[in-house]
Amino acid sequence: MKPSGFAYHRPSTVAEAVDVLAEVSPAGKVLAGGQSLVPMLNMRLAAPAHLVDVNRLTELAYVRVDDDGGRRTVVVGALARHTDVEHDAAAHAALPLLREALRTVAHPTIRNRGTTVGSIAHADPSGEMGAVLALLGGTVELRSARGTRTVAAAEFTTGPMETSAAPDELVTSVAFPVPEGRTGTAWTELARRNGDYAVCGVGVLVRLGDDHRVVAARAVYVSMGPVPTVLDLTEPVAGQDPRADDDGWAAAGRLAAWRLDPDDDIHATAGYRRQLAAVLTERALRTAARRATEVAV
Ligand SMILES: Cc1cc2nc3c(=O)[nH]c(=O)nc-3n(C[C@H](O)[C@H](O)[C@H](O)COP(=O)(O)OP(=O)(O)OC[C@H]3O[C@@H](n4cnc5c(N)ncnc54)[C@H](O)[C@@H]3O)c2cc1C
Known part of the structure; x- marks a missing residue:
């Protein structure tokens, strides 16, 4: 057509x-x-x-790492292609989760053209980048002839393919806060074929205290609801040693599966998706916790 x-x-x-x-x-x-x-x-x-x-707006073709008194943010302009973000060395050093999640977004040819901001503005419930933004508590900057405003990721995506952007607003950039302290992250998902949208995708963040034990754990899910779903999973893993084979990781996976409410569709039943969420959450939490032990603070 x-x-x-x-x-x-x-x-x-x-x-x-x-x-x-x-x-x-x-x-x-x-x-x-x-x-x-x-x-x-x-x-x-x-x-x-x-x-x-907007392809001639070269002023928006940037990826940069801002540092505001030690609080770092990866800022992505609206004309940065997925591949620019994926291959940006400074962004990767600050926030490795970006590259890890981007490598599951479609195929390299699509990432060469598609923009990270476009993907967030598109608000597909299977889109990884909107989920990463939600997990990190990021923000979206919008500009119109009326002025500029900044919206929290949680308020930006309002439903499947729906956002709080007005029809006359251009998203000019998005800002991904870099987690502070001894924090590890991980992204994992299952898709029917490499490059397809995920049947279930999970991004996690695990923070350790000075004693190297877990003090916080959070996860975000794609393809598991109308918008990226962020869950606090601290309770089952609090105090856990990342190197010990405690059963808190599996308990956190079960808790996530219980709290998520996906739909059946032609790709998978809701029950299968929940089962995947449990397994992938446990796996991602273990990886993120191990990575957190390697962070120099
Ligand atoms: C085969 C295939 C597989 C894919 N797989 C995945 C996947 O696994 N995961 C994933 O996340 N994505 C996937 N995508 C989508 C891809 O990531 C797109 O690049 C992305 O969703 C949209 O980015 P774009 O720059 O191409 O936006 P466009 O297609 O140009 O625009 C998409 C929407 O966003 C709006 N928009 C774009 N930019 C702005 C802006 N600056 N301000 C306001 N509104 C704006 C547009 O008006 C439109 O409504 C896939 C695409 C294809 C074709």
């Missing part, structure tokens, strides 16, 4: 882009890497009257 007709706009600056969006709102759609939007246009699942192509 071919898309329905639309007017095509190609601004050169952010200021121009937000002016165009204001003019055509609510009939405009931002076109970034096009890896999700173009198929939707072709299948006529979306039929905007105006497309605002």
